[in-house]
Each structure stands twice: as structure tokens, then as C-alpha cells.
Amino acid sequence: MAHGPPDVPTDPGTATPDVEHGPADRDLLGLELHGGGRSSFVLTSPLTRFDGKLYGGTAIAVAIAAAEAATGRRARWCTTQFTASADIGDVIACDAEVLAHGRRASQVRVTATLGGRTVFSALAATADPKPGGLTGTYRPMPQVTSFEDSEPYRVPAPAEVLPDEPSGFEQLIEIRTSRPLEKGPPGRMVFWTRARGAMATPAVLGFLADMVPVSIARAAGRAGGGMSLDNTLRIGPPAATDWVLAELEPHLATGGIGHGAAYLWSAEGGLLAVGSQTSSMLLFD
């Protein structure tokens, strides 16, 4: 089912039931709904990288929030592709098209533009749970120190870029490096992280998962990060939690392109989401 034509505005409050966490996510991201699947947000400093450009985690969070608002269903998967950058103050327009709307699941495409140029594109599925449908977690949670016993951490960045004070997305999230309480697989990095004042909704999990390239560089014995080509998130059941354990798992790099995953856990041991990412690697040492 396609969404309504753009010249026939609909009231999203009546046309589509809102997801429970929709208002909180849109408040965090500054995302305004305009009806008919359309929305927009102003790129503010907490939604950027250290260099003041759009942060990848922001894009996937916005895509998830837009897909949920367009369908009234909880996001289950989202992939966001980055094609152009944007600067602080830019107003980015998002169009969520519902390409299929089944009894339980919807398939959505979100296109974000700035002056006619595509900044990011996303594909996403939202779905209502099937009563009695298969439910379970098939992976063990890493055993590490609690967030109370873990130390503040800053993501690696070149000295000339890393500001003294929290800057860009660091204003929105908190990260603590945990210590392992067991021998993990080689290359694994584990952090505690949360968005300040926000629960771990699908959109917030997307924002938090954008850290995989750090682990790829470290697995290679280097300090570095990456320019994401995409961010992907697969989402599990809801949980009333803010702190999330991010287990980063580097997979491989070839000719400067790196791949890896991020498993996001609640403090209680629930697997909340699985992120994955391909990026053009940047090494700082």
C-alpha cells in the first residue's frame, strides 16, 4: 500500500495510531510530523559528529522513528544508507513511503533530502507481534562489570578533531568501558552506553549502535573509526531500560572497507537489538 499523495495531508494523530514511545523519540530527535508520511528535523549539534556533520546514528534513529510514525507499528529492522552530508542548522526533510502493509508487518522506505539531494535512504520493516509467535534469545550475554563499576570512555578520534569538552553526539550519549569477567572471543569490545534522559527505544538503540568501526580498528591493533556506508539494526522485544551493554564484534576488513556487528543487551540480560555496519575505515595512528 502506498502512502497518500503529498498534496493530500493526513493527520497522523488520527490516520495512524502512534507507537507508545513515538512522542519521546521525536522530542529527542526534534522530528516533526507533517502528515502523509512526511516529517523533518533540524540538524542540531548533539545530532552531529565531532566535525559538525550529520552523525550516522542520527540518520538511522530518524529513519526508525519515521517508519514507526508512518505505520503505527514497532520497528523490527532498519538499514540506512549514507549518500551526502549535512551541516548544523540544515533542515532535513524525510518521506516515509509504506510499500507494503500486511496484517502484521509493514515494509517502509524512508528518503531524507536536503535541497533536493538525498542525504540518506532507509529500508525498514515494522510489525505487530504475533500472539504466541516464536520468542527466545539464542546467544549468551557477555559477563562484564556493571555500569556502576565501569569507567567513563571517549570514542577514539584524531587529536586535532577530538574536543576537550563533550561535543557532537557525545552531548547526547554516555559511554562507560566495562571490564570483562570472562575470556571473550578475540577482538570483542564491550561498553555500557545510554542516551541521556531517554529509554532504549528502537530509535535510541539505532543511535547507540553506531560504534562498530572502533572495534574493527582495535582488532587490527590500531586506533581508528570509520565513515559508515550503512547502519543496520535488527530489533528485539521492548525493555524498560536506559543503560545498554554494547558488545562490538569485528568481522573483517579488506582494502580499507570494514564489516562488523553490535549486540545490544539490557542490564537484565535481554538481547534488545543487533546492529551491523560497513564502513570505509579511518586509522588515527
Added chain:
Amino acid sequence: MAHGPPDVPTDPGTATPDVEHGPADRDLLGLELHGGGRSSFVLTSPLTRFDGKLYGGTAIAVAIAAAEAATGRRARWCTTQFTASADIGDVIACDAEVLAHGRRASQVRVTATLGGRTVFSALAATADPKPGGLTGTYRPMPQVTSFEDSEPYRVPAPAEVLPDEPSGFEQLIEIRTSRPLEKGPPGRMVFWTRARGAMATPAVLGFLADMVPVSIARAAGRAGGGMSLDNTLRIGPPAATDWVLAELEPHLATGGIGHGAAYLWSAEGGLLAVGSQTSSMLLFD
């Protein structure tokens, strides 16, 4: 960079250099290029599921081949979203739009349609390797019996659907179930698989990786599969191999929606690609 307008056909043989494996992939899939990023294929029986509908692995293979043909670069990542089905004999039109074309990497969107309806959409990146760019594998290969010492395997399907003779995609691929030679993590399933008469190109790896839901059902102690909402593939370095070890890793299911990954290895131990998938689970027992 946007591709040329559809009314100005370009000769893909001169406009864009072909990737080395392009002709073999297009021959396997029956994909014909029409210039300007456009292509088409006829849905034949080996490209379908047991019920004669489009197989998910076919869609991601076609999307990868179309993105590579449009850019002349090797695919590095592709996510394909399924929105409608198609039947044997249908002619599916594909449009590959190059949304960004950088010095080394390109971002592409592929839209496949049938009579104006979107059958599948894909986002993909292709890239030339960066000389001296980060290269390495950060994960161990499972230790299992060789493909010579492994037994033929058929994917689970309901008795009323599973044909006596190889049918649908089974005509194109061979699967052997391997025996573990070490204790692996819970839920892991490992197969040998190859496309008959084809090397493990990015498109072929996409076709082979579409098996994750089987492992999610089995981790829950059930026989089953799933209807994919998406197929995602992250691609490593080229390898001259046909047999691929597919290590399936179930992650979680909630309310009937399942998530998991597939690591694809060469017999020599190289990590060729990492697939992941979200699906609506179907249980057969």
C-alpha cells in the same frame, strides 16, 4: 551522481567498466542489461522457492549484480527488502540508481518492479579497494568435516510443499551438512554449499546466504524457516572457490519475528561474506 535519464540509453559496455565476474553472474541469473542502470530478468524455476514464487536469495543476487553493473565496482554491502511476490515467467524490471559516486566507493539504490508494483528494493555500496587499506579477518572459522566428507542435506519444508525431486532454488544449489570437529556455540548450524557450476562471487554469496531462519527455528528446538523481510550481505575479498562453508548463527526471535546471521567461509579459511536477515518465522512441527 544520478544515472542518465531513462530516455537516453547508454551502452553499459562502454559507459561503465564491467566487473570481472559480471558476465558469469548475469548468465546465471538471466539478467539482461538495457543501459542507463536498467536491467531485467525472467523468473525461472531455479530462481524460485518451492512454491514457485521469487526466492529471496535471487533478489539479493540480482540487486548485487545490478549495482556492480551500474558502477563497474565490486559490491561490498547490499540490503534487499521484499515487498511483493512474483511468479515463474514474470519479467522483473530493475533500475539501479547511482546516488553517490566517490573516488573509491559508490552508493546505489536498486528498485525491481513488475507491472508498476515494487517487488523488491535494495540499497548497496560498491567500491574499489584502497591500496594498503586495512585488511584482516577477526573471527575464527568453525572446525567441521570437509565438503568431501559431508552428507547431502535438504532444507526443511512442510511435507505438503517439499517435492521429492530438487525443485526451485534446490536446482541451482547443492548443500551438504557438515559434522562439527569442536564444541561450537549453542544454536550454530554449519553447511557446505555451492551454486552448481558457479564461483562464489558477491551475487552468488547473496544467493547462498538466504538460510538463516532454519537455524533460528532449530535453536528453539523446532523445524521451520521464515518469510524474509530482508536479506543483507557484507562482502569480503574475492576468492577462487565454489564450495562455501555457511555458519548460521541465530540471534533472537520475538512475537514471531526472527533475526540471525550467516558467515560464509572459503575452504581455505577466508571469511568471504557475512549475511544477516530478519524474517517472519514459519514453524512446520
